[in-house]
Amino acid sequence: MRTIDWVGDAVEIIDQTALPDNTIVRRLSTVDEVIEAIRSLAVRGAPAIGVAGALGVALAARLHADASEDLADAVARLRSARPTAVNLARGVDRAAARIPDGRDAVLAEATALMAEEEAASAAMARAGADLLGELCGDRPRLLTHCNTGALATVVGGTALGVVTELHRRGALGAVVASETRPLLQGARLTAWELGRAGVDFRVAVDGAGPFLMARGLIDAVIVGADRICANGDTINKIGTYAHALGARRAGLPFIVVAPESTVDVATATGAEVEIEDRGSAEVVGFATARTTPPGTEAVNPAFDVTPADLVTAIVTDQRVIRLDRGERI
Structure with missing residues (x-):
């Protein structure tokens, strides 16, 4: 199973703070919930938080009007949720670049990143x-x-x-x-x-x-x-x-x-x-x-x-x- 995914207009993650005792799938329906999950390490690891950031932008694009201050603020807060790993900023920026093309384009970019990370894992393993x-x-x-x-x-x-x-x-x-x-x-x-x-x-x-x-x-x-x-x-x-x-x-x-x-x-x-x-x-x-x-x-x-x-x-x-x-x- 994917440890982070887009399911029915929300982000779903395996909550890493509950492991190893409990395997809990958390559903993140707001940008604030995505940011909290990144900061609390419920989702962590550079590739995973890059995907989380991109999916967070897709979520923001569904919750806020195009070109609104609220959308821009959500993107900025996602980008700065954790400062060290480069993947978070790159994932956010990549998805946010598609905002002018509409919310479906943003989601397509975020899910494309997720698919690329899957393929990258297989290539690195070999x-x-x-x-x-x-x-x-x-x-x-x-x-x-x-x-x-x-x-x-x-x-x-x-x-x-x-x-x-x-x-x-x-x-x-x-x-x-x-x-x-x-x-x-x-x-x-x-x-x-x-x-x-x-x-x-x-x-x-x-x-x-x-x-x-x-x-x-x-x-x-x-x-x-x-x-x-x-x-x-x-x-x-x-x-x-x-x-x-x-x-x-x-x-x-x-x-x-x-x-x-x-x-x-x-x-x-x-x-x-x-x-x-x-x-x-x-x-x-x-x-x-x-x-x-x-x-x-x-x-x-x-x-x-x-x-x-x-x-x-x-x-x-x-x-x-x-x-x-x-x-x-």
Whole structure:
């Protein structure tokens, strides 16, 4: 099933905040509901929020008159719902460009984007599996970070799509999914998707990754991306940079898998990207439990920047870029 879709004049999503305990399909009938779902991470993952943004514009076009201030405001609020991933702004802009052609044209553009993301997942899975076979041989043991499966896209996935493709080929050794502090997207979402796919996996705390690499228990690291800059710097979930450093120290391939729509040639380096800080609440406690002394404040960057010189290769739906061989975006 699609994890985000347009159904009967509304957006439907699998609510990722309810997983793994409950699989809840939420129906989003207003632009404010779409924005809240993006900000609360009920829908997350760069390709998925790009689709959500485009479908949000289609919803806005049905709720507001053409060329109205309300419509323009809705588009602007959708575009800025989260600042770091480039796909959101691109999805919104692409759908909004069709507003002069009418609401049906806007919806057609949004659903075309959704179909393209589905096709991109399949292409990345094949290319990434082939690359890992070339770099690691048969049955590699992989470490992945955050969630990069169908929940982060529409179907299939980016890095996790490669993992499941290797599994389908009978060419996967095992997977370690890092927890992904502070919201545990790896422990909650990736583990849920790997279990449903029948993939052999274990969960590890984020800080264990480099040690597992050093001990020879990992053959390659494979992650997704929320933005890839013109020089190859990769913006991804916080903790990615540490895994890249661990992989470099252990001499392991570090592979980034993301659709071509995540490549942002207009941004020269990672230093230019606004990194979202999500505030203290997510760090000082979890669910209803406080884990720090009262009054504790936290720094909570949602993403980090992995320098291009730590990346072995970038796999998109259109190409494989071997940064380790001097290839450029």
